Amino acid sequence: MESLPKPLLKIMPQLMLQQVMCSALEIIINKALSLNINSNEQLNNLEQKTLAVKLAELGFPLCFSISDCKVLVTKLIDRADCTITTSIKTLRELKKEQHLTELIKQDKLDVEGDIKIAQYFASLAETMDIDWQTELAKHIGDVATHKLVQFSKLVKGKIDFASEQIQADASEYLVHEKQLVVTKSQINHFNQAVTAVNMQTEQVENRINQLFDNLRIKT
Amino acid sequence: MSSQEQNHQENNRNAENTTHFGYKTVDKDDKVSMVASVFHSVAAQYDVMNDLMSFGIHRLWKRFTIDASGVRPGNTVLDLAGGTGDLTAKFSQLVGREGKVILADINSSMLNVGRDKLRDRGLVQNIEYVQANAQYLPFEDNTFDIVTIAFGLRNVTDKDMALRSIYRVLKPGGRLLVLEFSKPEHELVNKAYDFYSFNILPKIGELVAKDGDSYQYLAESIRMHPDQETLKSMMNDAGFEQTSFKNLTGGVVALHKGYKF
Ligand SMILES: C[S@@+](CC[C@H](N)C(=O)[O-])C[C@H]1O[C@@H](n2cnc3c(N)ncnc32)[C@H](O)[C@@H]1O
Numbered sequence: 001m002e003s004l005p006k007p008l009l010k011i012m013p014q015l016m017l018q019q020v021m022c023s024a025l026e027i028i029i030n031k032a033l034s035l036n037i038n039s040n041e042q043l044n045n046l047e048q049k050t051l052a053v054k055l056a057e058l059g060f061p062l063c064f065s066i067s068d069c070k071v072l073v074t075k076l077i078d079r080a081d082c083t084i085t086t087s088i089k090t091l092r093e094l095k096k097e098q099h100l101t102e103l104i105k106q107d108k109l110d111v112e113g114d115i116k117i118a119q120y121f122a123s124l125a126e127t128m129d130i131d132w133q134t135e136l137a138k139h140i141g142d143v144a145t146h147k148l149v150q151f152s153k154l155v156k157g158k159i160d161f162a163s164e165q166i167q168a169d170a171s172e173y174l175v176h177e178k179q180l181v182v183t184k185s186q187i188n189h190f191n192q193a194v195t196a197v198n199m200q201t202e203q204v205e206n207r208i209n210q211l212f213d214n215l216r217i218k219t
Numbered sequence: 220m221s222s223q224e225q226n227h228q229e230n231n232r233n234a235e236n237t238t239h240f241g242y243k244t245v246d247k248d249d250k251v252s253m254v255a256s257v258f259h260s261v262a263a264q265y266d267v268m269n270d271l272m273s274f275g276i277h278r279l280w281k282r283f284t285i286d287a288s289g290v291r292p293g294n295t296v297l298d299l300a301g302g303t304g305d306l307t308a309k310f311s312q313l314v315g316r317e318g319k320v321i322l323a324d325i326n327s328s329m330l331n332v333g334r335d336k337l338r339d340r341g342l343v344q345n346i347e348y349v350q351a352n353a354q355y356l357p358f359e360d361n362t363f364d365i366v367t368i369a370f371g372l373r374n375v376t377d378k379d380m381a382l383r384s385i386y387r388v389l390k391p392g393g394r395l396l397v398l399e400f401s402k403p404e405h406e407l408v409n410k411a412y413d414f415y416s417f418n419i420l421p422k423i424g425e426l427v428a429k430d431g432d433s434y435q436y437l438a439e440s441i442r443m444h445p446d447q448e449t450l451k452s453m454m455n456d457a458g459f460e461q462t463s464f465k466n467l468t469g470g471v472v473a474l475h476k477g478y479k480f
Contacts, residue, residue, distance in 0.1 A: 016276075019279040022286075023278070023279070048316075048317075065312075072312055074313075076286060076313070078289050078291065079290070079291045079292065
C-alpha cells in the first residue's frame with residue numbers, strides 16, 4: 001500500500017479521522033484486554049509508559065499509553081518512551097528470515113528510546129487471544145461476523161508475526177547493536193574463566209600447604 | 220453638559236455594566252445567576268444532550284484537545300468550567316499517580332454530576348473538585364502546566380478577566396487550550412449550522428430535556444462569542460504568546476492555544 005490518498009490526508013484533520021481511528025483502536029484494544037485475565041501483570045510493568053508507532057502511510061503517530069491497566073490511544077508523541085518508525089509496507093514485507101537489525105540497517109525501521117518498552121508491548125499483544133467470533137456475533141450478527149473474522153484473521157496473522165519478530169529480534173538487537181545484554185556464549189566464557197581462577201586458587205592453596213609442611217618438617 | 224453628552228455618558232455606563240446573555244443585553248451582575256440557572260437546569264441531562272446534539276462529535280473535539288495539550292505523566296492540569304468532567308477523565312489517566320487534575324466549575328450541580336460520573340468510573344486518585352469562577356481563580360500563581368476551558372468561555376461574564384486569571388495560574392512554559400464554538404469558514408456551513416441551531420436544537424432541548432429556553436440560550440451564546448481572530452487577539456492581550464487556533468468541523472468549533480513564557 002502506498003501512502004493514503006492526498007485528498008484523504010488533507011481532509012483527515014477536518015473530519016477528525018485521526019481521532020476516530022484512535023478512539024476505535026482504544027475501544028477494541030481495551031475490550032480485548034478486559035477479556036484477557038492474564039494481561040494485568042504485563043500492564044503493571046507498563047504503567048504510564050508510552051509506545052509510539054509512526055507509520056509512514058498514516059502521516060501521524062499512534063501513541064499507546066498505559067494507565068491503570070487500560071490502554072489510551074493518542075497522538076501525544078512527546079511522551080513516548082519508545083518510538084518505532086516504519087511503514088505498513090515494511091510490516092507487510094516482513095519475512096521470517098528478515099531480522100529487525102537488517103531492517104534497521106536498511107533504514108526501513110527505526111527504534112528510538114527504551115526498546116524494552118517495545119518488547120513489553122509486543123508480548124502484551126501476543127497474549128491478546130480472544131474469541132472474536134463469539135464476541136462480535138453478540139453485537140453484529142453471524143453473517144457480518146463471519147466476513148469480519150475472515151478479514152481480521154488475515155490482519156491478525158500479520159500482527160502476530162510482526163510482534164513475534166519484534167520480540168525475537170529486539171533481543172538480538174539488544175545483544176549485537178547495543179551490547180546491553182549478556183549472551184549465552186558470554187556466560188560460558190565467564191563460567192570458564194571462573195573455573196580457571198578456581199583451579200589456580202586451588203593450586204596456590206596446595207602450594208602454600210606444601211610450603212607450610214616443609215617449614216614444619218624443618219623446625 | 221449638553222443632553223447629547225449626557226446621553227453618551229449614560230450609554231457608556233450602560234455598556235460598562237451590561238453584557239450579553241445570548242442575544243439579550245443584561246446587567247453584568249445578572250448574567251452570572253442566569254448562566255447558573257441554565258446549567259443547574261441542564262446538569263442532569265447534560266451528557267446525554269451533548270451526545271445527541273453534536274451526534275457524538277464533541278468526543279472527537281475533546282480528543283483533539285487532549286492530543287494538542289502535550290500532557291505528560293506528572294503534570295498538574297486545570298480543567299476549567301469542566302462541568303461533567305470529560306476532559307478531566309482523560310487527563311487523570313494521562314498524568315498518572317504523580318500528577319494532578321483539578322476540575323473547577325462555578326456551578327455546584329455540574330460539579331456534582333461530574334464527581335459522581337468520575338467516581339463511578341473509578342477515577343479517584345488524582346482528581347480534586349473546586350467550585351470557582353474563572354474570573355477569580357483561587358489558586359497560587361504559576362500552579363498549572365496546562366489549563367483547558369472547553370465550551371466554557373462563552374458563558375463567562377468578563378472573558379478578558381478570565382484569560383488574565385488563567386494566565387496568572389499557569390506556570391511559565393504552561394499552555395492554555397480554549398475549545399469553543401466559533402465561526403464556520405464557509406457560508407454554506409454557516410447557513411446549515413444556523414438552521415440547525417435555531418430550529419432543531421431548541422426543539423431537541425424541549426423534547427428530551429423539557430428545557431427549550433436553555434438550548435435557545437446555547438444557540439444564541441454561540442453566535443455572540445468572539446470569532447477565531449478576535450479570541451486570538453484577546454489571548455494576546457492577556458499576555459499569552461505563540462497563540463494559534465485550529466478550526467474543527469469547518470470552524471463550527473475552534474481550538475485556541477497559547478503559552479505563558
Ligand atoms: C457547556 S458546559 C461545558 C462543560 C465541559 N467543559 C464540557 O466540555 O463538556 C459550560 C460550563 O461552564 C461553567 N461556567 C459558566 N460560567 C463559568 C465561570 N464564570 N467560571 C467557571 N465555570 C463557568 C458552567 O457551569 C458549565 O458547567
